[in-house]
Amino acid sequence: MKVIVAQDLLEANDGIAGRNRLRWDSLGTLVVNLISAPGAGKTTLLEQVLEDVSRDLAVGVIEGDIYTCRDAERIARLKVATVQINTKGACHLDAGMIERAWQELELQCGKRLDLLFIENVGNLVCPAEFDLGEDIKVALLSVSEGSDKPAKYPLVFHQAQACVLTKVDLLPYTDFDLGAARQEIFGLNPKVAMFATSAKTGEGVEDFCRWLRQQVQVKREKKQDYDQRQG
Amino acid sequence: MHELALMENLIDIIEQSARAHDISRITKVRIIVGKLTAAMPEALELAFQVLTRPSTENGSHGINWENAVLEIEEREVLAQCPECHKQFKVDDLSLMCSTCNRPAQVISGRELQVDYFEGE
Numbered sequence: 001m002k003v004i005v006a007q008d009l010l011e012a013n014d015g016i017a018g019r020n021r022l023r024w025d026s027l028g029t030l031v032v033n034l035i036s037a038p039g040a041g042k043t044t045l046l047e048q049v050l051e052d053v054s055r056d057l058a059v060g061v062i063e064g065d066i067y068t069c070r071d072a073e074r075i076a077r078l079k080v081a082t083v084q085i086n087t088k089g090a091c092h093l094d095a096g097m098i099e100r101a102w103q104e105l106e107l108q109c110g111k112r113l114d115l116l117f118i119e120n121v122g123n124l125v126c127p128a129e130f131d132l133g134e135d136i137k138v139a140l141l142s143v144s145e146g147s148d149k150p151a152k153y154p155l156v157f158h159q160a161q162a163c164v165l166t167k168v169d170l171l172p173y174t175d176f177d178l179g180a181a182r183q184e185i186f187g188l189n190p191k192v193a194m195f196a197t198s199a200k201t202g203e204g205v206e207d208f209c210r211w212l213r214q215q216v217q218v219k220r221e222k223k224q225d226y227d228q229r230q231g
Numbered sequence: 232m233h234e235l236a237l238m239e240n241l242i243d244i245i246e247q248s249a250r251a252h253d254i255s256r257i258t259k260v261r262i263i264v265g266k267l268t269a270a271m272p273e274a275l276e277l278a279f280q281v282l283t284r285p286s287t288e289n290g291s292h293g294i295n296w297e298n299a300v301l302e303i304e305e306r307e308v309l310a311q312c313p314e315c316h317k318q319f320k321v322d323d324l325s326l327m328c329s330t331c332n333r334p335a336q337v338i339s340g341r342e343l344q345v346d347y348f349e350g351e
Contacts, residue, residue, distance in 0.1 A: 003252055005345040007244050009237045009262070092233050125269045126233035129343070154324055155269045158337070187325035190334030 013130055016095035020133025028223030030216045031116045033132055035156050036140035038122030041166040043071045044199045045140065046117060050078050052209040057114040057216060062101045064093040064121045071119065081109035092126035093118065095133055114216050124149065128156035136161045136215060143170040147181035150188060157185050162193040164208060169198040234270055237343065238278035245348050246294045254350040256295040261347050265306040267340035272303045308340030
């Protein structure tokens with residue numbers, strides 16, 4: 001007997017992601033999912049961004065790691081509400097893990113957040129496949145990884161709303177081809193917002209923060225429109 | 232290796248459907264995998280073998296997976312220009328329409344779907 005199923009393999013995950021998205025839309029919280037290879041500088045960039053945006057925005061962080069709470073400890077030092085997920089071997093975060101972490105974060109901070117960062121497990125492949133309910137995926141690529149990565153791992157660069165090149169202070173010491181990397185990323189994703197940053201010199205971080213604030217504003221306006229329509 | 236998670240979902244979806252159709256033994260499963268996903272066919276195959284291997288746990292739901300085969304249909308990445316509506320195959324990783332120089336939309340290549348299964 002043949003049974004036509006025609007169902008997405010990620011249907012269960014996407015259902016929960018949809019639920020997360022509705023919840024954050026109704027709160028007007030902008031959710032940003034940071035994806036990169038291990039060691040590209042996600043936590044370091046996040047520390048610098050948090051210093052800036054937490055001055056006037058209510059911010060929370062969900063940290064995803066396979067093991068340890070080291071990243072969450074780093075972020076918590078900045079007095080930002082943080083929840084750590086340990087996937088214990090799983091190479092990506094999924095929407096169910098985020099839903100549980102969000103409940104914990106809400107209890108912890110007890111106020112409406114303007115901005116929630118999800119720092120995904122260090123991996124350029126698997127996290128790209130799993131919708132968490134976020135508004136924005138940010139793909140980070142460090143100069144030390146090499147400029148061929150967008151071509152080798154196209155999915156995450158295709159899906160990202162923003163791409164942050166990190167460690168650009170290393171450009172003089174490597175054969176990283178900035179022009180080629182940019183061209184490849186724009187080819188995969190012509191609408192992407194691109195930033196070149198260095199956590200060491202602080203270059204470009206402010207530009208990225210400015211863009212994030214604009215996105216927070218857009219999300220706020222969407223919520224106001226929605227509330228007005230609801231009467 | 233998120234292919235293991237994907238295949239766990241596959242088994243859930245099929246067992247649910249099999250029970251609804253009074254099927255107790257799965258003989259074949261066909262899935263569609265686009266080339267713009269991060270799922271590798273070889274890794275999906277391996278995960279399928281591992282998860283359907285006979286063990287004391289298998290068959291606890293009354294579904295027999297022994298000798299079930301997985302068939303994978305790969306889909307090329309296709310894009311369509313919003314301006315001239317031309318469809319083209321994306322094999323150079325560029326989503327720009329060569330005629331209009333406008334970003335095109337991916338219309339195929341992101342699939343991760345169960346197509347059908349056979350059983351008795």
